[in-house]
Amino acid sequence: MNTAAEAQRGSVVIERNYRANIADVWDLWTTKDGFESWWGPQGFRVEVSELNARVGGALRYEMIADTPEMIAAMKQMGSPASHAVTSRFTELAPRERLVITNVIDFIPGVTPYENRIAVDFKVQGAQVRMVVTFEAMHSDEMTRMQREGFTSQLTKLDKRFGSAA
Amino acid sequence: MIMQLDAFQALADPTRRRIVETLLAGEQQVADVVAKAGIHQSGVSRHLRILHECGFVSMRPDGQRRFYALQPAPFRELEGWLAPYRELWEARLDRFGAALEERSKQRRAREAKEGKKRS
Secondary structure, eight states: OHHHHHHHHTEEEEEEEEESOHHHHHHHHHSHHHHHTTOSOTTEEEEEEEEOOSTTOEEEEEEEEOSHHHHHHHHHTTOOSEEEEEEEEEEEETTTEEEEEEEEOOSTTSOOEEEEEEEEEEEETTEEEEEEEEEOSSSTTHHHHHHTTOHHHHHHHHHHHHTTO | OOOOOOHHHHHTSHHHHHHHHHHTTOOEEHHHHHHHHTOOHHHHHHHHHHHHHTTSEEEEEETTEEEEEEOSHHHHHHHHHHHHHHHHHHHHHHHHHHHHHHHHHHHHHHHHHHHHHHO
16 A cells, blocks of 8 residues: 555655666766756757756756646646756756755745655666655646646645645 | 545545555554554544545454555545546656666767777
């Protein structure tokens, strides 16, 4: 019963198995071109300006609306089509585990707070097992959430989790 | 009579979370929960009552004894709340998988080329 533990922390745990080289899996999180090749919610792409894969190292990128629909949606909300995101690698054990901490300071009316993504890697024969733990709060997805009307729900949840945090 | 809490409020309390975690092992009496969770009996009884009222926990009397067990409904509610997040991140990891596939292909091509050079 994973749900109880997840819900307490307001986090989502997703596990994936890949038939791939651990170096490639690791590089997708820790190199500029790797990170840019997949990060970002649907409708966005990212441009990394700084990625320093060591403990305390910075991860800075621009999140850019990338489809005509998303650009229009951002405009309609009165938001710029791109915004800068500042994160840090707060834990890093090469090819085993990393934690990315995001500073969420761009949401109007929400006190800035930190949001963590933890990733654990394990090589099992020819496979790599990757377990990703996301805190299910505001994140890069916020822009999309706003568009879909999740905002009020999230605000309510902040209050609910306030005492548990 | 206390006010009915929803699933999130019920689990916002760390003592109640500990009780729920203890009950993950299966149906138990109050005394067992007290021993395992390390919480005073009066606290356990009160929190079990709250968890019961919220639908997290069922109570089955057996003579003088009362057995408590977890119920699935509120967990479904929690799961339902988390589902949109899960979908968003699943979609992201689908893109991760596609990017990894591309990278693996490049690696294989590179290794094949190097292998050819060597032979």
